[in-house]
Amino acid sequence: MPKSFLLAVGILILSGCADSCANAIVSRADSPDGRHSAVLFQRDCGATTGFSTQVSILERGAEPKGGGNVFVADDDHGAAAGGDWGGPWAEMRWLAPDRLRIRYAAKSRLFARKDEVSGVRISYRQVTR
Structure with a gap:
């Protein structure tokens, strides 16, 4: 087989593994001490x-890459x-600088709900809207 054919097949296989999801930031809030940013974003995977609605705690000013590292939910x-x-x-x-509260719609289907990330404790409250 020609090397160019094998290279083309390899590129096709690897491109199938790429993350085809896109993140759109909905809101961002910096911690009171300025060390972290909490980012709420919509993730669309096609x-x-x-x-889905997702939240990540990141270094201040950083953009979310991939899925949320704190909270991930869809509307079921x-x-x-x-x-x-x-x-x-x-x-x-x-x-507080090390405490974040996330309120979310009742009946959301949760895929991730972490209690602590990067030294920040997270509390949750379901809200009927």
């Missing part, structure tokens, strides 16, 4: 999946109240 096929961005409604608020 026509075969719905939008329309069961949860939606946000203006297409995913389930959620909001976040810093309570």
Whole structure:
């Protein structure tokens, strides 16, 4: 087989492994001490999946890459109240430099809900909207 054919096949295989999802930032809040940013974003992985709402705690000013490292939810096929961005409604608020509260729509289907990331403790509250 020609080397160019093998190279083309290798590129096709590797491109199939690429992350085809896109993140759109909905809101960002810097911690009171300025060390971290909490970023709420919508993640869209194409026509075969719905939008999800995700939260990451990052170094201040950083952009989310990949999925959320704190909170990941979808609307469970329309069961949860939606946000203006297409995913389930959620909001976040810093309570202290090391404490973040995330409120999210009741009936959201949760895929990730971590209690601590990067030294920040996270509390949660379901909200009926």
